[in-house]
Amino acid sequence: MNWQVVGAVVLIFVLRVANMSLDTLRLVLVVRGQRLLAAAAGFLEALIFVLVLGQVLRDLTNIWNVLAYSSGYSGGILVGMWLEERLALGYGHVRVITAPDKAVAATLRAMGFAVTELRGQGRSGEVSVINCTVQRRDVGRVQAAIKAVDEAAFITVDEIRPLHRGFWPS
Secondary structure (H helix, E strand, O other), X not given: OOHHHHHHHHHHHHHHHHHHHHHXXXXXXXXXXXXXXXXXXXXXXXXXXXXXXXXXHOXXXXXXXXXXXXXXXXXXXXXXXXXXXXXXXXXXXXXXXXXXXXXXXXXXXXXXXXXXXXXEEEOOEEEEEEEEXXXXXXXXXXXXXXXXXXXXXXXXXXXXXXXXXXXXXX
């Protein structure tokens, strides 16, 4: 195998990773209602796809091109998921069930987040149900603050598409 063939295989792999990473991000953008960004990602995705597929279809007997294309597909999914996680696009709705005497709501408010606190009845008695919607990039910090106040708190996070009104810290 010469360097030209190796270069073509590497290029197919890298472009296919980019193609599938864009595909993963485009899907997330569609779900989150980001129309223009999703359309731009789709355009780039399609452009790369056509170029790479054309290269592979020129010689289907070249197993290295086919393997680069296939492995780039799966690698691109992993890279796309990693990128989406790092970008932390969107919002998360944090729900906490904690003992009423814990200062979870006060801690979150002190951090600048809007909190709605409800009283409820759990298996072992009265509980506080705390709702707080935050940007996804803040979810880890919010969870850490909750655990610092109440290690036994039950925490769930749902991804949501807001919104109409409400309080958002600047």
